Amino acid sequence: MTMPAIPEPQAGGLLRIDLAAIASNYALLRKKTGAAECAAVVKADAYGLGAELVAKALWDAGARTFFVALPYEARNLRAALPDAVIYVLSGLAPGAGPTFWDINARPVLGSVAEMEEWAAFCQSNNLDGDAAIHVDTGMNRLGLELSETGPVADRISTGRLGFKPALVMSHLACADEPDHPLNKRQLDVFTAIRKLFPGVPASLANSSATLTGGDYLFDLCRPGIALYGGNPLPASANPMQPVVRLQARIVQIRTTKAGETVGYGATQTLHRQSLLAILSIGYADGLLRAAGSSDKANGTNAVISGRRCPFAGRISMDLCAVDITDLPAGAVKRGDYATIIGDGIGIDDVARAAGTIGYEILTSLGSRYTRIYTP
Numbered sequence: 490m491t492m493p494a495i496p497e498p499q500a501g502g503l504l505r506i507d508l509a510a511i512a513s514n515y516a517l518l519r520k521k522t523g524a525a526e527c528a529a530v531v532k533a534d535a536y537g538l539g540a541e542l543v544a545k546a547l548w549d550a551g552a553r554t555f556f557v558a559l560p561y562e563a564r565n566l567r568a569a570l571p572d573a574v575i576y577v578l579s580g581l582a583p584g585a586g587p588t589f590w591d592i593n594a595r596p597v598l599g600s601v602a603e604m605e606e607w608a609a610f611c612q613s614n615n616l617d618g619d620a621a622i623h624v625d626t627g628m629n630r631l632g633l634e635l636s637e638t639g640p641v642a643d644r645i646s647t648g649r650l651g652f653k654p655a656l657v658m659s660h661l662a663c664a665d666e667p668d669h670p671l672n673k674r675q676l677d678v679f680t681a682i683r684k685l686f687p688g689v690p691a692s693l694a695n696s697s698a699t700l701t702g703g704d705y706l707f708d709l710c711r712p713g714i715a716l717y718g719g720n721p722l723p724a725s726a727n728p729m730q731p732v733v734r735l736q737a738r739i740v741q742i743r744t745t746k747a748g749e750t751v752g753y754g755a756t757q758t759l760h761r762q763s764l765l766a767i768l769s770i771g772y773a774d775g776l777l778r779a780a781g782s783s784d785k786a787n788g789t790n791a792v793i794s795g796r797r798c799p800f801a802g803r804i805s806m807d808l809c810a811v812d813i814t815d816l817p818a819g820a821v822k823r824g825d826y827a828t829i830i831g832d833g834i835g836i837d838d839v840a841r842a843a844g845t846i847g848y849e850i851l852t853s854l855g856s857r858y859t860r861i862y863t864p
């Protein structure tokens with residue numbers, strides 16, 4: 490599952506993933522969850538950081554329950570963690586029962602049709618069939634409708650469900666805005682519903698709701714982004730440690746005359762004689778094109794020689810430009826590295842410049858870097 494590392498001189502940049510920071514973020518979340526279990530969400534290749542090594546680090550930090558999106562992610566995770574409990578959030582595709590059994594993964598069942606298919610599969614194979622039941626409390630994405638929960642609860646209490654309900658869960662739509670009224674509405678609905686499932690552990694909280702704490706914790710929390718250093722509550726200071734450090738090589742330093750433009754579309758005019766550092770990183774590496782600069786909007790920054798320098802012009806597929814005019818003469822040379830994420834620039838800062846969220850910055854990180862995992 491781990492890709493062979495690209496040797497440094499052959500790559501355009503270095504991507505460092507700090508496994509110790511992930512472990513300490515897990516420890517902080519675990520402190521917040523108190524008596525509830527702190528699971529770990531490692532879908533989408535652990536938000537782009539490499540599920541195998543990340544999940545092993547989380548297991549060593551004490552995590553025992555993991556969530557992925559798809560069965561193939563569960564299969565890879567099972568190879569890394571033979572004893573973990575693994576839930577698959579996207580549920581049971583038609584005919585996928587044997588796959589789940591083979592992997593020893595638990596589907597998160599989000600409709601009556603999925604529940605009936607899982608029950609039939611488990612009964613014909615004489616399996617307990619541990620699974621989660623997902624209830625929609627206001628997100629309108631996955632999960633049983635409220636009117637469907639009563640009949641399901643009846644089947645459980647009369648022993649006719651046909652599989653073992655190991656978890657009842659729902660998902661919040663606005664957890665990163667703790668004052669949003671939908672949070673309380675979803676909490677109230679979920680609190681009422683879980684009473685229909687006595688003895689079944691309940692789970693509502695993602696990272697944001699885990700940090701909000703209190704009534705949102707229930708029996709099990711499901712943090713993802715906070716493990717990877719994203720700020721779960723953007724209105725407050727980020728309590729999580731940064732995990733990712735991304736650096737790109739300076740492949741050329743060039744001087745422009747005052748009044749010239751830089752990059753595709755000539756979207757940014759340099760009003761003074763300028764010095765540009767050209768970096769071997771672009772949108773094909775997940776440095777989103779929307780994070781570029783123009784005359785109308787500042788893009789993201791890079792830290793070069795200890796100073797923050799602004800991007801100049803559009804981000805190309807493999808390259809981008811940074812304005813280093815204000816650096817002391819001779820401060821940088823061809824072959825030096827510029828820091829895109831790190832040195833005080835967080836994933837949420839890059840996200841803001843690109844008009845998106847830290848989740849998309851992480852899951853977009855490309856495959857052309859020299860990846861270095863620090864233990």
Ligand SMILES: *Cc1c(COP(=O)(O)O)cnc(C)c1O
Binds near residue numbers: 578660715
């Ligand atoms: C992705 C996901 C999570 C984790 O959310 P974060 O905001 O990354 O903490 C939890 N639960 C469900 C259902 C998810 O899809």
